[in-house]
Amino acid sequence: MSTLTDHHYSIFAISDAALTIDFGNEIHSSLNQKVIALNHCIYSHPFAGFIETVPAYSSLTVFYDVYLVKQSISTEYTAFEIVKTYLEKALSGIQTSAKAESRLVKIPVCYGGSFGPDLDWLCNFTGLNAASIIELHTSVTYQVYMTGFLPGFPYMGIVNENIAAPRKNEPSLKVAAGSVGIAGKQTGIYPLDSPGGWQILGRTPLRLFDPERNEPVLIKAGDQVRFYSIDEHAFNNWEG
Amino acid sequence: MSIRIIKPGLLSTIQDLGRLGFRNTGINVNGVMDVFAAKSANLLICNEENEAVIEMHAPGSTLKFEEDALIALAGADFAVTINDIQIDTWRPIWVKKESILRCNGAMVGKRLYLAVHGGFDIKQWLHSSSTNLKAGCGGWQGRALQKEDVLPFRKSCRFYFQTESSVHVFPWKVSESELPFYSKHPTIRFIPGHEWEELAPTSKSLFLNKGFTVKKESDRMGYRLLGPPLERQKSRELLSSAVSFGTVQLLSDGQLIVLMADHQTTGGYPRVAHVISVDLPLLAQLKPGDELRFLPIDLKTAEEALLSQVKFFRQLKLACQLKLEPILLC
Numbered sequence: 366m367s368t369l370t371d372h373h374y375s376i377f378a379i380s381d382a383a384l385t386i387d388f389g390n391e392i393h394s395s396l397n398q399k400v401i402a403l404n405h406c407i408y409s410h411p412f413a414g415f416i417e418t419v420p421a422y423s424s425l426t427v428f429y430d431v432y433l434v435k436q437s438i439s440t441e442y443t444a445f446e447i448v449k450t451y452l453e454k455a456l457s458g459i460q461t462s463a464k465a466e467s468r469l470v471k472i473p474v475c476y477g478g479s480f481g482p483d484l485d486w487l488c489n490f491t492g493l494n495a496a497s498i499i500e501l502h503t504s505v506t507y508q509v510y511m512t513g514f515l516p517g518f519p520y521m522g523i524v525n526e527n528i529a530a531p532r533k534n535e536p537s538l539k540v541a542a543g544s545v546g547i548a549g550k551q552t553g554i555y556p557l558d559s560p561g562g563w564q565i566l567g568r569t570p571l572r573l574f575d576p577e578r579n580e581p582v583l584i585k586a587g588d589q590v591r592f593y594s595i596d597e598h599a600f601n602n603w604e605g
Numbered sequence: 606m607s608i609r610i611i612k613p614g615l616l617s618t619i620q621d622l623g624r625l626g627f628r629n630t631g632i633n634v635n636g637v638m639d640v641f642a643a644k645s646a647n648l649l650i651c652n653e654e655n656e657a658v659i660e661m662h663a664p665g666s667t668l669k670f671e672e673d674a675l676i677a678l679a680g681a682d683f684a685v686t687i688n689d690i691q692i693d694t695w696r697p698i699w700v701k702k703e704s705i706l707r708c709n710g711a712m713v714g715k716r717l718y719l720a721v722h723g724g725f726d727i728k729q730w731l732h733s734s735s736t737n738l739k740a741g742c743g744g745w746q747g748r749a750l751q752k753e754d755v756l757p758f759r760k761s762c763r764f765y766f767q768t769e770s771s772v773h774v775f776p777w778k779v780s781e782s783e784l785p786f787y788s789k790h791p792t793i794r795f796i797p798g799h800e801w802e803e804l805a806p807t808s809k810s811l812f813l814n815k816g817f818t819v820k821k822e823s824d825r826m827g828y829r830l831l832g833p834p835l836e837r838q839k840s841r842e843l844l845s846s847a848v849s850f851g852t853v854q855l856l857s858d859g860q861l862i863v864l865m866a867d868h869q870t871t872g873g874y875p876r877v878a879h880v881i882s883v884d885l886p887l888l889a890q891l892k893p894g895d896e897l898r899f900l901p902i903d904l905k906t907a908e909e910a911l912l913s914q915v916k917f918f919r920q921l922k923l924a925c926q927l928k929l930e931p932i933l934l935c
Binding site for chain 1: 625626627628629631632633731737739740747798799841844845846848849850852869870876879881882904905907908911912915
């Protein structure tokens with residue numbers, strides 16, 4: 366059983382009230398699993414002055430209240446050093462095999478046409494027909510590495526290399542909410558209308574972000590996602 | 606029991622100290638740009654420091670009080686008048702019903718905060734009253750204040766206090782020596798970012814010694830700075846990770862952007878520097894054309910400055926309670 370300390374990491378400040386632990390500048394599921402496991406560990410045993418975390422591909426950022434951290438321990442150490450020590454201790458205690466059960470979210474997508482304005486481009490780029498691209502995009506269960514950029518925007522991977530594609534040179538001024546896109550080996554979903562540079566293959570009728578819901582954001586880091594294809598009729602009549 | 610917006614001003618929004626706990630889902634923190642001013646305005650009138658306030662940008666709003674109110678103004682000097690009487694910032698002010706508050710300009714500074722005793726009666730979204738303009742959520746209907754909006758107070762107040770005048774400015778204020786030194790040419794202290802060491806030596810020297818001008822493409826999300834282009838010794842792509850209020854990023858054209866209150870939760874540009882918390886208010890008050898310089902300090906010093914500010918706010922809170930409690934009847 367391997368522990369999470371088998372790999373190198375660095376810890377550095379990203380403000381005078383936040384630090385990041387970075388496991389390597391690489392998109393890799395094992396690194397991200399470490400991030401997610403450490404994240405769970407912090408939320409189950411938070412330290413005094415803990416505010417919140419942001420998991421990312423290969424890093425976890427911890428925000429804290431400097432005053433409360435300092436007040437919790439009588440020491441000359443800085444709040445940064447106190448939180449760093451806490452993190453290192455937490456890290457040594459967790460094991461990859463102990464990762465939390467992840468949730469599978471199924472996402473219906475209407476591919477192509479006006480919902481997927483870049484599907485034709487991707488056909489040209491890859492030499493594959495639309496059906497093959499859809500088949501490849503829906504045949505993988507993706508890991509959600511992180512949520513960022515917009516409220517509820519999930520960064521997922523790893524996309525089959527035959528349909529991996531670069532970002533647009535000029536971002537589109539408006540990508541519609543629900544648009545499902547590819548950038549490199551990542552796939553993602555735009556929760557809001559937004560400018561964006563990802564290649565858009567289709568659109569989901571699901572609301573990734575709904576401020577009225579108890580949980581406004583549908584997909585979170587650590588979840589798993591599987592896409593499935595629906596037709597335009599199903600999209601237009603989608604309920605819920 | 607309310608304030609009516611007569612003229613909306615450039616951009617007035619409801620903000621508190623931000624929406625914490627949801628950054629991991631990509632939901633922005635938002636909140637006031639000038640934390641020092643917002644906290645001071647609240648504490649001056651015996652509110653909790655996190656109470657929602659109106660953040661105004663120059664030119665500010667014209668407001669009408671539809672009820673007697675105890676208020677405080679803090680931040681930039683907008684040459685405010687109430688019923689044509691000049692009003693000082695950083696003080697508690699008692700305002701009679703039907704009074705009109707006007708902003709008549711701003712010489713130095715960009716943002717002014719108005720707090721009302723008891724706060725505004727606003728439905729919170731995710732435990733915060735801050736406005737998220739991009740998502741159209743939180744604050745006042747998820748948007749900037751508009752003409753004829755009527756913001757209700759949470760409670761009505763009576764005071765053990767008599768005056769003939771329509772406005773009374775109390776004779777105490779936040780000590781001048783404690784106020785941030787708002788300037789068009791501030792020195793902003795920073796701790797080095799993770800990619801600081803990747804800067805070419807000449808670029809480090811330029812960063813430390815040259816002035817950087819705030820460009821007009823600057824807003825609550827971030828300030829774009831105009832300065833000598835900076836270079837990294839070698840360029841490598843960075844994966845996205847969390848960023849924070851005050852993170853200074855190096856863009857691919859060699860120019861800098863400082864992330865402000867409405868920043869995205871994550872970013873992938875090299876992090877050259879992080880502005881220390883206590884100097885963020887100096888940044889928050891800059892206008893396009895203003896020029897700042899950067900001064901490096903270590904993390905321990907940054908933390909100490911933050912801790913001494915926490916101490917200051919505790920003292921301010923106690924002092925204001927002692928002064929105001931005898932005359933507050935609510």
